[in-house]
Structures are given as C-alpha cells and as structure tokens.
Amino acid sequence: MTTLEDRRPLRVPEEPPATRRPPRRSVPGKGRTRNVLFALVFLYLIVPPLAALFFSLSAKQYDGLFPQDWTLSHWTGIFDDERLIAAIRRSAVLALGTVALVTLLVLPPLYWAYVRNPKLRTIMLVLALLPFSLPFVVMAFGIDRVAEQVAFLEGYSGTGLMVLIGHVALCFAFYLWPVDAAMSAAGVNRLHEAAQASGAGPVTTLVRCIIPNIMPGLVSGSILVFAISWGEYSIAKIMTRSQYEIVPIWQVNLTPVNGTSDPRGVAVMSVFTFVLFLVVSLIAAIKGTSRVSLDETHPTAAKES
C-alpha cells in the first residue's frame, strides 16, 4: 500500500482521521488472497478429471501433458464393449432400485413421524447416524454376515439383491436429511390437517398433498442416493467378491495390475462419472438456491454430498 501511495506525490492530503473511521472494506473476504486460493483449489479439482480425459483421448503411449495423437476411438469403443454395457446397465438398475427402495422405506414412516408419532423421527435420525459411524467396508462385512444368518435371505448371499439391500442401508441417511428438512419447511402438519378435513386418507394425503410440497427435498435426496450408489465400490466388492460387476468393479477389474486391461476405457468411465456428478450437482445447486439446498439442510448431510 505504501508503494502505491508513493507513486502519487500529487495526491490531495487526506483529511485528519475522523473519530469513527469508515470501514476499509465492508467485510474481510475479498481480494487477492481469495482469488489465489480459488484458482489453486479450482485447478486442484479440475486437473485430475482433465488428465483422465487427455489420457482417454490419446492414441499412443501417454506420458504426461497433452496427447501426441488424438483419438475418439476409446469413447466410441465403449458402445461396442458388451461387458461394459452390462456393467453400466447393472449400475443404473442398482442405483435406480436403491432410490426407489429408499423412497418406499423412508418416506411413509417419516411422514407418519410428523403427523402422528414424533418418536419415530428420533429413532430414524439416530439410525441415520449409524452409516456414518461405521465405515462402508465394515458395514458391508457386517451386513453380509448378518444376512447369511437370516433364513429369508438364504441363497441370496453374494447376489445383486444383497448389494441392493446393502446400498439401501448405507444410503438412506442421505435421503432422510434433505427430505426431513423439506418436510419441516413445508409445514407437513398443517397440510395433513387440511387434507384430513377435506376427507383424504393418509395415503392420498401423502401422494397428492405432501409429496408435491416437498419436491425439492425429494429431488436432492434422490440425486444424492443415486450418485452414491453409482460410485459405491466396497459393498459390491466385499459382498460378492467382485463377482457382481457394476461400473466401479469393472473399472478395477480392467486396471493393468489385474491382468486383462483397458486403462483408457477405464479413464472414459472415470471422466463420465465426474461429468455426471458435476451436472447433477449443478442442477441441485441451481434448484437448491431457491428452496432447500444440500449444504444447509443438515450439518452432516453434507458428509458425502
């Protein structure tokens, strides 16, 4: 600052400082430090997916920076890879199934907790902390062994169904929080009373009155659950010993250390996953600025959001 002033010798002398100095800047939090930090973190977040993109676009040996020869063949090639198509289909079904099952399991009791039985909400919120206190690999191991002891699930051990149940048990918290926040914001109790007074039963009330009013929360929750289920690796790895080949398992199975390798195809899927998450997050952020936003619904909701 002194150098700046030194360069302007003709500047009008400043008034003597008033007793109450006006703030130099409205709030500290703008300026060069901010821009440098933003730039560094932006680079840190954007370079790895870009590097994977360059790698997936390089025709020959890739040894850093920009590819020598560009090709799109690895990107177009994924449509011919039946094994990968099958993995994508499995992943998509699994993620959609997780969203559907989580919705069916969580939405009715949560609604009920608001209108009839508040203790239920406490129990649900406490249970929602469990997936956080238990690392996913630990949970996968435990759920797998418990399921072996349940007669009803006998014979399903190591199948896609078990992976689905595992995903549901781990992901529901990420659905519960935004939906819970949306419900309390929408005033579910009043809506319920109004609907009851008009002669609607609980199911009609939930479907036609509550759900339209908590849509932003439902969308945020579903998107989060979908994203987590899509990228989740440890459950399928531990429960099926990598036999149920969803996209993350496929990616690991095809890395060079594991024999049959297609590193560029793997990079294609990594870039695709990043873009998928970015698009989904952008939609959620734009939608969320008006109503419920992911980062402010619950302190721990952001854990994997």
Next chain:
Amino acid sequence: MTIQLEREEAGRETTGRPSLGGRRLRSFVGDWLPAVPFLVIIGGLLVGAAIWLVQASFRNPLSGEWNLDAWQQAFAAGPLYRGAIVNSLVIALTTATICTVVGTPLAWFIHHLAGRQRAFAVALTNTGANFVGISLAQTFVATLGVAGFATKILSDLGIAWRDGLYQMHGLVALFCYFTLPLYVLLVLPAMSAVKPTWWEAVQVSSGGRWTYWRRVGLPVLFPFILSGWVLTFAWSIGQFSVLDALLSSQGEQFITTRIGGLINAGVVFGDQSQLAAAYSVLLMGISLIALAAYQLLSWRPLQRLKES
C-alpha cells in the same frame, strides 16, 4: 433394541389415555405400522451388523470358542498389524489437518460469494466431495501416476515424483481431493455465525484484520472448525475403495484394506474373519468416538446458529 425402545415409548404414550386394551393395541399398531419395513430392514441390518461384528471379534469362527486372539494379533508389531493402524491414523490426521487449514478460509470466501458464483462453487465442491472411490483413483493415476499429467510437469520442474502417488504423501494428495470439499460443505453453514457488524465494531475499536480473526472470528468458528476436523478425520480413516484400487495388496497397508484383504484371504488361507472383525470393531470404535465428539462439539453452537 429398537423394538424394545418402541414398546416402552409407545406404552408410555398410550397409558395416559383412558382406553380399552384393544383400543390401545390399535393405537400402538397405528403409531408404528408404517415404520415396520424401515425398522426391520434398515434398523435390523445396521444394528445387527454392529452386534455381529463385536461378538465375532471375540470368537473363533471355526470352533466357536471365545478368546482374545484376534485383539492381541491386531496390535502385534509389524507392518501388517500395528503398522496398518499407524498408517491409517497418520493419513487421516494429516488429511483432516490440511483440510482444516485450507478449507476454513475457502469456506469463508465461498460464503461471501453470491448468486450464480456461489451456486457454481457449491456445485463444484459437491462434485469433489462425491467423486470418491474408483473413478477418483483412476483420475489420479492419470494425473500423478508414473506417466501422469502433473508428474510430467513436476519432472520438468526438477521434482522427482515417479511412484510418489503410491506413498503416503501421494495418498494424502488424493485424499484431500474429496475431503477438502467435504470439509468446506460441513463448515459452510457455520460461516454465517460471524456477523459483518462485528468487523465494523472491531474497526471502531481501532482493531485490524489480525485482531478481528484472533479475537472474534476464530473463537466464534472454533467449535465448527473442530467438529469439521473430527468428521473429516473419521471419513478419511474409513476410506477403502481408493486405497484398494491403488494399492491392491502392495505398498502401504491400512486398516480398511487389511479388512478387505482378510475377508478375501479366507478362501485360500483359512477363515480370517475373526481378525477382520477385530479390525472392523476397532475402526467402528474410532468412528463412534469421532461422531460422538462431533455431536457434542457442534450441538450447542448449531442450536445457537438456528436461533440467530
């Protein structure tokens, strides 16, 4: 456990009402019926899994006899045992600390963005926090791997990196990719606890930037920063997929990869599930303590934040 709790609480609820037994039962069923699938599938599995792991860690899986073998073995000296625990602690502590130091100012700056800029920053942060697991490991191989994008830049700058990605500092660089955004998302709501008027107040009392942060900003934010650190630590120590994808049984060992390895080893080397369960319970214990600390630290400040 939950069912017991339900009964007690439902009982307390209904006894107050002057009603017949049948009516009470109906009211009880009405209170809890929509929650049965949830409580059975999710509650049963999660609680059951935790209980199963605790008992399995004290029990020989073949003979069924109770012992402490796995717990003694878990802490035995050697890179596969105590070394794995130390590695896990080191990587989680380093990652959480770096995230706190970089993430706190970052969250502060993001908090002061507005409109579309803020939406974009939050979206990118969200993406980073979500982008964990195999895809992340692969992009880092393309970035800091032996023939990676940034490895090339580093070697042009005269820094030898080569297989640095597979050592502790490389793994920390990778872990920060998803924990830094996570930390930012965690502490972002807390930034509104620091009121702009306080900055004016500090200036009126002829205090500078340093005084402001030292005496006002950091003390107010401290509980949130600490709870963010704790949760980031717990999240890092439980990571399995990136480590599994990168290391595949070579290089440094961590608690999570040990669990994965022991479960798979069962096929060839006999049932190792007792030791796997012991490591799982150890990890569970660390995470539970961290989570309890988080709740304890953040509850009161959060209430205050909601009130204001």
